[in-house]
Amino acid sequence: xxxxxxxxxxxxxxxxxxxxxxxxxxxxxxxxxxxxxxxxxxxxxxxxxxxxxxxxxxxxxxxxxxxxxxxxxxxxxxxxxxxxxxxxxxxxxxxxxxxxxxxxxxxxxxxxxxxxxxxxxxxxxxxxxxxxxxxxxxxxxxxxxxxxxxxxxxxxxxxxxxxxxxxxxxxxxxxxxxxxxxxxxxxxxxxxxxxxxxxxxxxxxxxxxxxxxxxxxxxxxxxxxxxxxxxxxxxxxxxxxxxxxxxxxxxxxxxxxxxxxxxxxxxxxxxxxxxxxxxxxxxxxxxxxxxxxxxxxxxxxxxxxxxxxxxxxxxxxxxxxxxxxxxxxxxxxxxxxxxxxxxxxxxx
Numbered sequence: 001x002x003x004x005x006x007x008x009x010x011x012x013x014x015x016x017x018x019x020x021x022x023x024x025x026x027x028x029x030x031x032x033x034x035x036x037x038x039x040x041x042x043x044x045x046x047x048x049x050x051x052x053x054x055x056x057x058x059x060x061x062x063x064x065x066x067x068x069x070x071x072x073x074x075x076x077x078x079x080x081x082x083x084x085x086x087x088x089x090x091x092x093x094x095x096x097x098x099x100x101x102x103x104x105x106x107x108x109x110x111x112x113x114x115x116x117x118x119x120x121x122x123x124x125x126x127x128x129x130x131x132x133x134x135x136x137x138x139x140x141x142x143x144x145x146x147x148x149x150x151x152x153x154x155x156x157x158x159x160x161x162x163x164x165x166x167x168x169x170x171x172x173x174x175x176x177x178x179x180x181x182x183x184x185x186x187x188x189x190x191x192x193x194x195x196x197x198x199x200x201x202x203x204x205x206x207x208x209x210x211x212x213x214x215x216x217x218x219x220x221x222x223x224x225x226x227x228x229x230x231x232x233x234x235x236x237x238x239x240x241x242x243x244x245x246x247x248x249x250x251x252x253x254x255x256x257x258x259x260x261x262x263x264x265x266x267x268x269x270x271x272x273x274x275x276x277x278x279x280x281x282x283x284x285x286x287x288x289x290x291x292x293x294x295x296x297x298x299x300x301x302x303x304x305x306x307x308x309x310x311x312x313x314x315x316x317x318x319x320x321x322x323x324x325x326x327x328x329x330x331x332x333x334x335x336x337x338x339x340x341x342x343x344x345x346x347x348x
Contacts, residue, residue, distance in 0.1 A: 001025060002032065005347065006132030007324055008058040012050035015325040016131070018348070019058055023136050024123055030138050031079050032071035033087065038130035039064025039155040039314075040340035042186065042247055043270075045328050047117055051272065056117045062130025063089045063115035064155040064341075066145060070134070078139040084151065086143040086304065087135055088158035089294050090114060092121050095140075104296040105141075131324065133347055143301050146308025153313035156186065156339040157304060159294065160314060164191035164243065165303040167266045167292035168198060171241050175199035180239050182226070182255060183246035184211050184218075187268055189315060189338040191243045192218045197310050203235070205255070214337070218315075226254060237285070239263055249273040252289065256281035264288045314339045320346035 001022040008019035026032045044061035046052050065087040069079050079085060092113035093100050099107035106112055113121055116129030145154055164187055173179055179200040181191045188204075195202045196219025203222045204215035212223045224231050232254055239258045247269035256265055256278070267289065282288065295303065307313060315338045319327055327340045 156314035187245035
């Protein structure tokens with residue numbers, strides 16, 4: 001067994017606190033990773049506080065992991081000890097259903113194994129996440145990291161990055177397309193960076209014009225205050241694609257009104273309350289509302305490779321492990337630009 005230490009929530013109302021536990025030794029096709037950095041996703045907060053009703057305590061959050069490989073199983077061919085590896089939202093799947101066979105393990109028919117708070121397919125234990133000093137994972141579910149990228153800023157790519165990259169690729173965002181981004185947070189700022197790099201004309205929607213300069217810096221050609229009815233009306237029926245990265249409850253109708261015929265609005269944020277939709281905005285234009293979550297293992301590696309080629313990483317604020325509870329409170333106030341990342345060397 002591998003001796004592990006991290007920070008855990010012990011019930012929905014407790015702050016995260018130091019916690020020791022054991023991980024199983026790597027199997028033949030698995031690697032052991034010393035975690036260097038772990039991103040802080042809003043879903044970590046939701047899970048720690050059981051806001052989705054599926055938490056398992058004690059709960060060690062964290063699914064945006066970058067670390068150094070300390071050991072490899074006898075059958076591992078993809079990695080060597082000493083290399084850098086990245087681990088994202090899922091760490092296993094059935095590996096034989098149709099989605100798994102086409103490299104979309106996140107849509108596994110039997111349900112993917114999450115990085116934390118999920119039953120391990122190997123020994124039935126509950127997975128513990130990346131707010132810790134180490135991790136064990138099958139090589140299929142780990143990724144190579146381009147050498148030119150800042151490792152701390154890579155960590156959020158394993159969730160915020162792939163969550164926005166995947167739908168933009170799926171719906172063929174590129175030159176000649178007008179694309180809207182709703183929300184300028186951890187997800188939204190990555191969606192903006194990717195859409196701009198793909199060559200689209202990108203419009204950032206915001207409820208706060210104080211974010212205008214940042215949006216323009218990150219690649220927006222235009223910034224629209226979504227509460228300004230005249231500004232919104234000027235864009236009626238003009239968008240090929242809108243990526244909605246806002247996690248707070250909000251109406252979709254002002255945005256679906258902006259879609260062209262046959263255009264799509266894709267949701268990647270998961271609000272606590274689901275919206276009621278004016279279907280007329282869809283029916284009379286043959287428009288669609290879709291959804292997307294992370295990406296499969298091949299696409300996640302393709303995203304990291306793309307980021308290496310185009311020097312794309314998240315905008316981050318590095319924190320110590322002891323600052324995690326403060327960071328959660330700041331997340332609730334949207335007081336971060338744009339992703340917290342824990343320096344795991346500060347774990348005591």
